[in-house]
Amino acid sequence: MKRCDEGANLEIMTHEDAIELSEFYKMVGDSNRIRLLYLLIDKEICVHHLAEQLGMSQSAVSHQLRLLRQQRLVKYTKDGKKIYYSLDDEHVKTILNIGLEHLKHREE
Amino acid sequence: MKRCDEGANLEIMTHEDAIELSEFYKMVGDSNRIRLLYLLIDKEICVHHLAEQLGMSQSAVSHQLRLLRQQRLVKYTKDGKKIYYSLDDEHVKTILNIGLEHLKHREE
DNA sequence: AATACATATGAATAGTTGTTCATATGTTAA
């Protein structure tokens, strides 16, 4: 493998892109959000039920959903009083699975 | 898609696994660590040079490397006074690329 | 219109994280 210890600039991505990427990854950097996202794989679930399943308050779940919405990891559809959330991006599912693979690697 | 709003427990992963996974993902949830990891794709780089490239203090880089080591995202080899770091896991590379894909999705 | 239900949001707070500064450890060369 190439070894570098001085000289030319190696950086291939802008600081701005790094910040944007990190904001996306932060979303899967919290265990409650991870559990929430796993619940949403192949299903849509309303807020109340998410809170119940996760053992979190309605308010806490709602705050987290706002973050996940902002980063476009989840989307929703309304149905009367209820709002059903689901994953917004296949990449999310892929990333969750790769994380599990990495855990296996760590256990070796 | 299946719609769920009450009843059976849907959870497929333990809380412990979620915490462990989130600790792994936290590592890519910081822009400086992301830039650092990108620098290490296909290269090994010593601490001093990493600090220089990232515009960070030696101490700050060293602290971050400790975290990345603990979570097994990077490994190192010593060579005299210098210590060369490199990625410890193909999954890390994959995850970084998927993140970029997701950014494209967001820009639509 | 009034009530109950479902979700969202702002403010406050406790806990976490990343950096700096000072210093320690380890290695090489003189």
Next chain:
DNA sequence: TTAACATATGAACAACTATTCATATGTATT
């Protein structure tokens, strides 16, 4: 063995994050 270089680490602090609590908004039912 002293000096210079390379890296690591502990403590302190500022910035950020996740939750709670109180309340607001929106929808359906009576």
